[in-house]
Structures are given as C-alpha cells and as structure tokens.
Amino acid sequence: CSIYIDTIVVNSLPSDPPPVISGKKAYCFGDPFIPLTVSGSGILWYTSATSTTGSTVAPIINTSIPGTYVFYASQTVNCESSRDSIVIKVKPRIRPDFTFYVHIDCNGGLVDFTNTTTNANSYLWDFGDGSPVRDTNIIGTSHVYTVEGTYYVKLTADSGVCSRDTTIEVAINHIFNAAFSTSPDTICAGESISFNDLSTPAGTFASYVW
Numbered sequence: 001c002s003i004y005i006d007t008i009v010v011n012s013l014p015s016d017p018p019p020v021i022s023g024k025k026a027y028c029f030g031d032p033f034i035p036l037t038v039s040g041s042g043i044l045w046y047t048s049a050t051s052t053t054g055s056t057v058a059p060i061i062n063t064s065i066p067g068t069y070v071f072y073a074s075q076t077v078n079c080e081s082s083r084d085s086i087v088i089k090v091k092p093r094i095r096p097d098f099t100f101y102v103h104i105d106c107n108g109g110l111v112d113f114t115n116t117t118t119n120a121n122s123y124l125w126d127f128g129d130g131s132p133v134r135d136t137n138i139i140g141t142s143h144v145y146t147v148e149g150t151y152y153v154k155l156t157a158d159s160g161v162c163s164r165d166t167t168i169e170v171a172i173n174h175i176f177n178a179a180f181s182t183s184p185d186t187i188c189a190g191e192s193i194s195f196n197d198l199s200t201p202a203g204t205f206a207s208y209v210w
Contacts, residue, residue, distance in 0.1 A: 015079045015082070016076065016080065018084045019038045019081065020038065021037075021038045023036035023037060027061070027090045028091055036058055036059070038058070040073075042075050044056065063090050070086070094157050095117060096166040097155075098117070100113045100168070102170070111172070112140065113142065113153070113155075115140060117157045123156065124155070125141055125155055126155075127145075128152045128154065129145060131143070
C-alpha cells in the first residue's frame with residue numbers, strides 16, 4: 001500500500017504589545033470626569049485583571065461616588081496583548097466648617113475656634129484682621145483681636161487633592177458698660193427702692209461694687 005504524507009505549517013504570531021492608558025488619576029467630589037485615552041488598536045476594557053469578557057467602550061466614572069476605581073485595557077491587533085491598568089481615586093466631599101467662642105475682655109478679645117471640617121487634613125485660617133494666615137492641621141486654634149469690630153474669618157480645608165473654604169462672621173465687643181435703673185425713682189424718707197442692673201454684656205460680670 002502507499003503512504004501519503006501531508007504537512008501543515010503553523011505560524012505562531014507574537015502577542016501584541018500592551019497599550020498605554022493615560023488619564024487623570026485623582027478627582028475631587030463632583031468634578032467633571034475626563035475620558036481616558038489609550039494607545040493601540042482593537043482596545044478591550046476590563047474591570048479586573050482576570051475577567052475574560054472585555055468591552056470596546058471606555059469606562060466612565062461617576063465622581064459623586066467616592067472610591068478607588070481600577071480599569072484594565074488590552075489591544076487585539078493580532079493576538080490579544082497583556083493588560084495595562086490605571087488606578088483612579090475620587091475623594092469624598094470636603095465639608096469645611098467651624099464654631100467659635102468669644103472671651104469678652106476689657107482690653108482685647110480672645111476667640112477660640114473649633115474646626116469641625118470633615119474629609120480634609122490641612123487647614124488655613126484667615127482671621128480677617130490682616131494678621132498672617134495660619135497654617136495648621138490641628139482641630140482647634142485661638143486668636144486675639146485687639147480692636148473691636150466685625151471680622152470675617154475664612155477657613156480653607158485641603159485634602160491634598162481638593163480644597164474648599166467657608167467664611168463666618170465674628171463680632172468682637174471689648175467695652176463693658178455699667179448701667180442700672182431704679183424703681184421707683186422718687187421715694188419718701190423711710191421707703192425702699194430697687195436697683196436693677198442693666199450692665200452690658202449681660203451675664204458676664206463676676207462681681208459688682210455699689
């Protein structure tokens with residue numbers, strides 16, 4: 001019998017080189033999302049390093065949802081390449097806020113400020129009186145105003161990526177006013193009279209001398 005031999009040549013194509021993903025990697029809460037760009041052809045997008053089903057549609061992030069997002073992309077000119085990746089972080093919304101307490105004094109006004117901001121780690125205080133801006137990462141701070149008046153205190157909070165600020169009005173009154181009224185204001189000998197304290201600010205005096 002005859003033996004027939006056939007041959008086939010198998011050409012092994014090299015894998016395509018991985019694409020390169022480019023894009024903004026950190027967003028503040030609510031920032032407009034900038035579409036990712038990627039080099040290469042026949043791009044497939046994945047949401048994990050091991051998922052087997054890719055998409056030709058580039059991912060979009062809702063920046064009103066804080067978190068860490070990871071995307072992968074390959075290209076498929078001949079044989080699908082390995083995957084490049086990009087990590088994108090969306091920071092929580094910074095909520096700058098503070099409370100204050102004014103210590104009333106004859107010659108100056110000491111104000112204690114308590115920082116109640118969330119989702120930030122460094123702060124700038126502008127006390128509104130021309131004094132140097134104070135840089136701090138602590139919860140509270142104090143400031144002395146030497147001239148009475150109304151000041152607009154600005155707190156700027158920063159997370160390293162995002163920054164927001166808030167401004168609150170602070171009124172400083174240094175002067176005490178001693179005042180009183182009598183009831184009645186006219187009496188006969190032997191009758192009693194009442195003296196009523198009208199000093200301001202009310203409730204701030206430790207003692208009185210009549």
